[in-house]
Amino acid sequence: MLKLDKTWALFLDRDGVINRRLPGAYVRNWEEFQWLPGTLKAIAGLTQRTGRAFVVTNQQGVGKGLMAEEDLARIHARMLRQIKDAGGRIDAVYYCPDLASSVPNCRKPGPAMALQARKEFPEVEFQRSVMVGDSLSDMQFGQVLGMYNVLIATKEEELTAIRKEEKKDLRINARHPSLHDFYLSLAG
Numbered sequence: 208m209l210k211l212d213k214t215w216a217l218f219l220d221r222d223g224v225i226n227r228r229l230p231g232a233y234v235r236n237w238e239e240f241q242w243l244p245g246t247l248k249a250i251a252g253l254t255q256r257t258g259r260a261f262v263v264t265n266q267q268g269v270g271k272g273l274m275a276e277e278d279l280a281r282i283h284a285r286m287l288r289q290i291k292d293a294g295g296r297i298d299a300v301y302y303c304p305d306l307a308s309s310v311p312n313c314r315k316p317g318p319a320m321a322l323q324a325r326k327e328f329p330e331v332e333f334q335r336s337v338m339v340g341d342s343l344s345d346m347q348f349g350q351v352l353g354m355y356n357v358l359i360a361t362k363e364e365e366l367t368a369i370r371k372e373e374k375k376d377l378r379i380n381a382r383h384p385s386l387h388d389f390y391l392s393l394a395g
């Protein structure tokens with residue numbers, strides 16, 4: 208069973224893990240950002256146990272011109288403020304504005320955002336890192352880096368894609384309905 212301590216780092220996907228994923232749309236402003244239930248408490252509890260904590264998020268709405276990097280910065284500033292007020296701590300938010308079609312790009316499942324985190328926080332060890340996500344690309348990102356992969360419940364079509372990859376070599380270490388449930392599973 209996973210036992211987190213200060214030698215561990217936590218990598219959190221954003222949409223579908225921290226805030227509600229908007230079907231077919233991007234969260235473009237704070238009004239569209241909805242915390243998932245129990246998230247603030249879970250982030251506080253998890254980040255009090257771990258040494259470092261990051262958000263790693265693909266945001267190609269920027270690359271598509273549907274939102275500006277400043278919009279994203281405003282959302283993240285408010286998100287971080289509320290996390291801090293709730294007793295949590297995120298060391299950095301990494302986002303990839305690239306289009307999925309641009310090559311190369313920094314998007315998950317590519318490791319670019321994790322490599323950036325380790326560059327800025329050299330104490331981060333991927334073998335002692337947890338990736339929490341709700342997409343196939345999150346799980347592939349975690350696996351390629353050797354992280355402990357936690358899948359949060361997701362939409363059916365994503366699950367279908369995930370199951371298909373699990374028949375090959377995709378490895379998921381734990382599954383939970385929400386970030387809050389993952390946090391509760393570690394308690395005690």
Ligand SMILES: [Mg+2]
Pocket residue numbers: 220221222223224228340341342
């Ligand atoms: Mg997601």
